[in-house]
Structure formats: structure tokens, C-alpha cells
Amino acid sequence: MTLRGMRRLEARRQMEESNFLLSKARSQNLNPPVDFRLLDYVTAYDDNLMCAICRCPFVDPVVLAECDHYFCRDCIRQSWGSTYSPSGPRGDCPQCRTPARLGTRSATSKILVNILDDLLVKCPKHEEGCPVSVKRGEVEDHMNIYCGYAYQECAGERCELPVRRKDADQGCLHFGVSCFDCHETMQKSTLENHWRSECAVRRVTCPRCNMHVLSKDLDSHNSETCEAVSIPCPGASIGCTSRSKRSQAQTHAKSCTFAKLAPVISSQKSRMDEQEAAQKLLSRKLEVLETGFGVMQGILYPKVSVEADDLAADESRIPFLDNSASERTLPPHHPRMFSGDSSGNALSPFDFPVPPTSRPSSAAPGVARRASPIGLPPSESAAALRQHDPIEAYNTNYDLASPGLPPPSTSGGPYVSPLHHLLSMHESLRDEMSRVNSALQELDGRHSMQTLNENLRTREEISYLGAQLAGLSRQVHWLTSTQLQRQSRSATPSAVAGSSSEMAGTSVEAAVNAVSTAATALRGAARMVSVGQGQSSSGSHGPMRRENSAEGRTKL
Amino acid sequence: MTTPLPKRIIKETERLQSEPVPGISAVPHDDNARYFDVNVEGPGGSCYEGGVFSLELFLPDDYPMCPPRIRFLTRIYHPNIDRLGRICLDVLKNNWSPALQIRTILLSIQALLGAPNPEDPLNEAVAKQWKENQAEAIKTAREWTEKFAQKK
Ligand SMILES: [Zn+2]
Ligand SMILES: [Zn+2]
Numbered sequence: 001m002t003l004r005g006m007r008r009l010e011a012r013r014q015m016e017e018s019n020f021l022l023s024k025a026r027s028q029n030l031n032p033p034v035d036f037r038l039l040d041y042v043t044a045y046d047d048n049l050m051c052a053i054c055r056c057p058f059v060d061p062v063v064l065a066e067c068d069h070y071f072c073r074d075c076i077r078q079s080w081g082s083t084y085s086p087s088g089p090r091g092d093c094p095q096c097r098t099p100a101r102l103g104t105r106s107a108t109s110k111i112l113v114n115i116l117d118d119l120l121v122k123c124p125k126h127e128e129g130c131p132v133s134v135k136r137g138e139v140e141d142h143m144n145i146y147c148g149y150a151y152q153e154c155a156g157e158r159c160e161l162p163v164r165r166k167d168a169d170q171g172c173l174h175f176g177v178s179c180f181d182c183h184e185t186m187q188k189s190t191l192e193n194h195w196r197s198e199c200a201v202r203r204v205t206c207p208r209c210n211m212h213v214l215s216k217d218l219d220s221h222n223s224e225t226c227e228a229v230s231i232p233c234p235g236a237s238i239g240c241t242s243r244s245k246r247s248q249a250q251t252h253a254k255s256c257t258f259a260k261l262a263p264v265i266s267s268q269k270s271r272m273d274e275q276e277a278a279q280k281l282l283s284r285k286l287e288v289l290e291t292g293f294g295v296m297q298g299i300l301y302p303k304v305s306v307e308a309d310d311l312a313a314d315e316s317r318i319p320f321l322d323n324s325a326s327e328r329t330l331p332p333h334h335p336r337m338f339s340g341d342s343s344g345n346a347l348s349p350f351d352f353p354v355p356p357t358s359r360p361s362s363a364a365p366g367v368a369r370r371a372s373p374i375g376l377p378p379s380e381s382a383a384a385l386r387q388h389d390p391i392e393a394y395n396t397n398y399d400l401a402s403p404g405l406p407p408p409s410t411s412g413g414p415y416v417s418p419l420h421h422l423l424s425m426h427e428s429l430r431d432e433m434s435r436v437n438s439a440l441q442e443l444d445g446r447h448s449m450q451t452l453n454e455n456l457r458t459r460e461e462i463s464y465l466g467a468q469l470a471g472l473s474r475q476v477h478w479l480t481s482t483q484l485q486r487q488s489r490s491a492t493p494s495a496v497a498g499s500s501s502e503m504a505g506t507s508v509e510a511a512v513n514a515v516s517t518a519a520t521a522l523r524g525a526a527r528m529v530s531v532g533q534g535q536s537s538s539g540s541h542g543p544m545r546r547e548n549s550a551e552g553r554t555k556l
Numbered sequence: 557m558t559t560p561l562p563k564r565i566i567k568e569t570e571r572l573q574s575e576p577v578p579g580i581s582a583v584p585h586d587d588n589a590r591y592f593d594v595n596v597e598g599p600g601g602s603c604y605e606g607g608v609f610s611l612e613l614f615l616p617d618d619y620p621m622c623p624p625r626i627r628f629l630t631r632i633y634h635p636n637i638d639r640l641g642r643i644c645l646d647v648l649k650n651n652w653s654p655a656l657q658i659r660t661i662l663l664s665i666q667a668l669l670g671a672p673n674p675e676d677p678l679n680e681a682v683a684k685q686w687k688e689n690q691a692e693a694i695k696t697a698r699e700w701t702e703k704f705a706q707k708k
């Protein structure tokens with residue numbers, strides 16, 4: 001082996017490689033890359049697999065790191081356009097407007113990618129005749145390796161034109177022919193396609209019924225009108241196994257019981273499906289509601305061991321559930337008591353009860369509870385409530401729906417019917433609602449109580465200030481009177497002095513007056529504070545409602 | 557240059573026909589699938605109730621990366637719509653998102669009829685009237701609706 005031989009070998013290897021690369025490039029030119037967004041999907045897919053931007057099943061999905069929304073990589077990049085940052089592309093999520101950046105490739109759910117790859121699609125060449133449906137993940141392999149309708153280079157000598165893979169072994173087909181029927185000239189390689197979909201004259205004989213049909217209509221003839229194709233009985237879905245020629249299908253259908261029943265049964269089935277779907281939806285809704293309430297209950301009444309004195313707890317429960325009673329036993333710190341009282345002076349700040357937070361702990365718990373039911377710590381009342389409500393809820397239900405039946409055991413045994421279960425669920429949910437309501441009211445009351453307390457402290461301070469002011473004015477008075485006396489004693493005969501002392505007296509009086517007006521002003525301010533407080537507590541629902549409506553609008 | 561119609565536009569058009577939004581219709585032109593004739597009914601309870609307003613909608617080449625162009629063809633007395641029928645709506649400008657669709661945009665426009673916003677005016681004269689004498693402005697809007705926005 002010489003050096004020359006080695007070189008020759010190397011040169012040959014290089015030439016082969018470049019030839020291979022060239023042919024590969026050509027074959028890619030012949031078959032443009034598959035655009036997944038133009039595929040016809042055989043599998044039905046729902047909105048969850050659909051990119052919000054291109055409205056197709058995701059192509060190379062990426063997840064946004066901040067909000068977990070998915071998009072196609074191309075779609076989101078295109079949507080963010082030129083916004084570039086060193087940490088990778090970022091922008092607002094098109095769906096929820098959260099500022100976000102692309103998640104890593106590994107963050108994309110593997111399951112999602114698998115589901116997308118498993119979607120069945122028609123071959124991109126299906127309009128040209130390829131009958132194959134493939135998984136989306138394999139469609140490129142199908143095009144590059146298997147599809148008979150994809151193009152490859154003609155095998156003919158010195159011919160570089162494309163030819164369909166299935167025709168490749170027929171030698172070069174790139175010579176002119178003319179259609180026997182319409183006499184149009186074309187290349188041999190396109191003749192088949194011409195017959196298949198274009199030629200308006202060519203007729204072929206149907207191999208089954210011997211009818212002459214237009215070549216381009218042959219497919220639809222087979223599937224829709226051919227008399228000789230055997231089709232299943234219309235009752236096949238409910239059990240008839242007979243197949244008959246299309247021409248005889250009518251006679252069979254007339255005698256077949258299945259065929260007669262089929263439309264009725266299928267309509268009933270569709271109705272059943274509909275109702276099933278509706279029921280599924282309802283039960284899911286119910287589930288969501290239930291868990292929601294569970295969570296709310298957990299928040300409102302954290303679990304505490306039930307105290308021994310059930311009786312006392314029981315008594316305190318009644319005002320919550322019975323509306324009229326709760327009206328009567330409304331605690332004095334309920335906001336409604338203040339809203340009407342705009343004058344403010346009728347209420348002395350000391351008329352209000354001591355708030356629960358500062359209540360002396362030495363008071364006997366039972367007594368305290370009976371005295372102010374709302375002041376009861378919420379956890380205890382909740383425990384008491386929870387103990388009793390299931391019995392009550394189910395009892396009312398049983399009376400309502402089937403009076404003859406004995407009430408069920410409280411352990412939550414089987415219900416007579418789903419309806420009962422639903423009814424009881426509904427009832428207990430309603431109870432829950434009213435309890436939440438009263439708890440909210442309670443909270444509201446407590447809140448206003450707190451503000452009131454603060455208010456009270458300010459008022460106290462103000463009255464203290466007033467008292468000090470009064471003392472001050474008394475002192476001033478005393479001082480001036482002694483001064484007056486001293487003056488009158490030192491200058492009795494002088495009338496001028498008398499007049500001057502008179503002047504001093506009036507000025508002092510003016511000073512005293514000023515002090516007293518200041519005191520009344522202070523008192524007025526105190527009143528204003530209390531009135532303002534009352535108004536603010538009664539008007540505190542306003543903004544919340546406004547917020548709600550705003551929220552509703554944005555949702556819409 | 558004629559780019560092939562994106563799948564998304566085909567799908568949106570199909571859905572607009574198969575599940576139309578109540579009170580809104582959008583029909584593409586036969587010769588230009590990016591150009592739609594739109595009819596929007598005035599929302600109930602507003603001063604445009606009973607009116608049918610026609611608009612034109614055009615999907616530019618880079619839709620959905622940029623918003624559709626929409627214009628009122630029917631005259632309308634509204635602080636956010638000018639005399640040429642142009643609409644002042646944030647989602648048609650800076651707040652556009654490619655996840656929005658023709659149907660959502662048309663719904664927003666219908667909602668804008670239900671809730672005029674004189675604080676962000678496009679038509680200053682109407683907005684001024686709206687702020688100073690709302691009752692009069694609403695009356696005018698009603699009259700215009702009766703005069704211009706009736707079904708042919
Ligand atoms: Zn996409
Ligand atoms: Zn998002």
C-alpha cells in the first residue's frame with residue numbers, strides 16, 4: 001500500500017460523503033418539512049391541547065415559568081418579538097398577562113409531549129392518495145422513509161426530477177404522454193394524479209357493479225352509491241350481524257327488528273350520554289363546593305376539643321340560628337346601633353360594654369357566655385354547632401321527602417336515595433352558609449368594637465385634656481383675681497388706676513373666654529371623632545361591594 | 557404577496573359560524589377571508605339597546621401577533637368612538653394579546669357600548685357632554701341609535 005493509494009482512497013471517501021449529503025439535501029428539498037399546524041387531525045382533541053395563539057395542538061410546547069401556561073415555542077417567541085434580555089426571552093403571558101419567562105425544556109410536561117405525539121394525523125399527502133394515518137410523532141419518518149406519495153429523486157440516468165417513492169422502481173417516468181381521454185399532455189409521472197382528481201372525461205368501470213363512473217368520483221362512488229358494496233344493517237349497533245348489498249339493504253331493513261329499534265335506542269343513548277355528562281358536571285361542581293366549604297370551615301372554626309359544658313354551649317347556639325332571637329340579643333357593639341346615632345352626644349363612651357379582648361379573665365365562663373353570646377370564642381361555638389348540625393339537616397330532609405321513614409342514624413348511614421343525599425347536602429350547605437354569614441356578622445361586630453375602643457381611648461384623652469384646660473382656666477381666674485385685689489389695695493384713691501385695673505380685668509376675662517371656647521372646640525372635635533367613627537363602621541361594606549362588581553366585570 | 561390563510565383564521569371563522577356569539581355576527585368576504593362584515597347589537601339596558609351597529613374588521617398579515625383593525629361603519633354617539641368610527645379600546649392597542657380572538661374582541665366592543673368611559677375619550681365633544689350632562693348625552697345617544705342604527 002503506497003501513500004498514493006491512501007490518498008486515492010481518502011478522495012473517494014470524501015466524494016461519496018459529499019454525494020450522500022447532496023442527495024440528502026435534495027430529498028429534503030423535494031419534500032418540504034412537515035408543518036404540524038397544517039395537518040388534519042384524526043384524533044379529536046380538546047382546548048387543553050390547543051395553543052391559545054395558533055389554536056392548533058401544541059407544536060414543541062414550552063411552559064412559562066411564572067404562570068404555568070403552555071404555548072408553542074415558535075408562537076410565544078413570535079409573540080414576544082424583539083423583547084430580549086440576557087436571561088432569555090421574556091414578556092407578558094398572552095393568556096394571563098403575568099410577566100414571565102420561558103421555562104426550560106425539561107420543565108415541559110413529558111406527559112403532554114407524549115399525548116401530542118400520539119395524536120393520529122392523516123398523512124400530509126392524503127389528498128394525493130396516501131391512505132395512511134400515523135401518530136404525529138412519526139409523521140416525519142413516514143414522509144422521509146415510507147410514504148409512497150412522497151417524492152424522491154428519479155432513478156433514471158441523468159434525470160434529477162422528483163418521482164413518487166412508489167413509482168421509483170418503474171424507471172424514469174419523465175417523458176411526455178397525453179391522457180387517453182382528454183388528450184391533455186403531461187409527464188407520465190403526473191398522469192395518475194390527473195386521472196385521480198382532475199380528468200373530467202375519463203371513466204372507469206366499477207369492479208363491483210360494472211357501472212361506468214368518472215375516475216375522479218370512484219372513491220365517493222365506493223363509499224356512497226355503489227349498489228354492490230355490502231353494507232352493515234342499520235341495526236348493527238344493537239346486535240344485527242347481517243350485511244347486505246346496498247341494493248338489498250332496504251328490503252332487509254324492512255324485516256329487521258334491530259333496524260327498526262336502532263333509531264329509538266340511539267336517540268335514547270344519546271340522551272343518556274347527555275344526562276350522564278350533565279350529572280358528572282354536577283357532581284364535580286358539588287365536590288368542588290364541598291371541599292370549598294370544608295376549607296372555609298377549617299378557616300373559620302379551627303379544631304378545638306369540645307368543652308364539657310355542652311349545655312351552656314347549646315344555649316349560646318340558639319341566637320345564631322334563630323333570626324328573631326339574634327335580633328333581640330344583638331350585642332350593643334353591633335354596627336347598626338351606631339349608624340343612626342349621628343348626634344353622638346346621647347351616647348356616653350362609658351355606656352359600651354368592655355370588649356371581649358379586655359374582659360377580665362376571672363369572670364365565670366358560663367356566666368360570661370350567657371351574658372354576651374357573640375363574645376363567645378368562635379371555636380367553642382363551632383364545635384358545638386358541628387356536633388349538632390348533621391342530625392338536624394338530615395332530620396328535616398327525611399320529614400320533607402318521605403315522612404313515613406324513620407330518621408337515619410347520626411353516624412351518616414346509607415341514604416335512601418341519591419336525591420335524599422343531595423337534598424341533605426344542600427340543606428347542610430345552606431346551614432353552613434348561614435353559619436358563615438353569622439360568623440361574618442360577628443367578625444364585623446368585633447371589628448367595629450375594636451375601632452370603637454380606639455375611639456374611646458381618644459375620647460378619654462380629649463376629656464382629660466378638657467379637664468386640664470378647665471383647671472388651667474380656674475387657675476388663671478384665681479391669679480387674675482388676686483392681681484386685681486392687689487392692684488385695688490395699692491391704688492385705692494386713684495381713679496386712673498381703677499380704670500386701668502378695670503381694663504386689666506376685661507383682658508383677663510377675654511383670656512378666660514378664649515380658654516373656654518377652646519374647650520368647647522375640643523369637645524366638638526371629640527364629637528366629630530365619634531360620629532366619623534360610627535359612619536365609617538356603617539359604611540365599611542361599600543368599597544367591598546364595589547370591588548366585587550369590578551371583579552365581575554373583569555371576569556366577563 | 558399572498559400568504560396562505562393561517563389555520564387559526566380558518567378555525568376562528570368556522571367557530572364564528574358554528575357557535576355564533578349572541579348579538580354578534582361576523583361574516584368574511586368571499587374574495588378576502590381576512591375582511592369581515594360585523595354586526596353588533598347594542599347591549600340590553602344601555603342607551604344603544606335596539607340598535608344594530610355594523611363594523612368592518614380586517615385581520616392584518618401578522619395577525620394574531622398584532623390586533624385586528626376594527627371600525628364602526630354605523631354612526632354612533634359614544635365618548636370612546638370618534639366620527640370616523642375608530643374605537644378607543646386598550647385591547648385593540650397596547651393591551652392586545654395573541655391569545656385574544658375575533659370573538660373576544662367583539663365581545664369587548666359590545667361591553668364598551670354598555671359601559672362608556674368618558675375619562676379616556678376619543679371624541680372630546682361627546683366625552684365633555686357625557687361628563688357635564690349625562691342625561692342629555694344618553695338621550696342623544698338614544699336618538700342616534702334610533703336614527704342610524706336600525707336593521708335594514
Ligand atoms: Zn401555537
Ligand atoms: Zn399565564
Ligand SMILES: [Zn+2]
Binds near residue numbers: 142149
Ligand atoms: Zn403517506
Ligand SMILES: [Zn+2]
Binds near residue numbers: 159160171172173
Ligand atoms: Zn426521471
Ligand SMILES: [Zn+2]
Binds near residue numbers: 181199200201202
Ligand atoms: Zn384526462
Ligand SMILES: [Zn+2]
Binds near residue numbers: 207221
Ligand atoms: Zn360500483
Ligand SMILES: [Zn+2]
Binds near residue numbers: 233234235236241252
Ligand atoms: Zn338487520
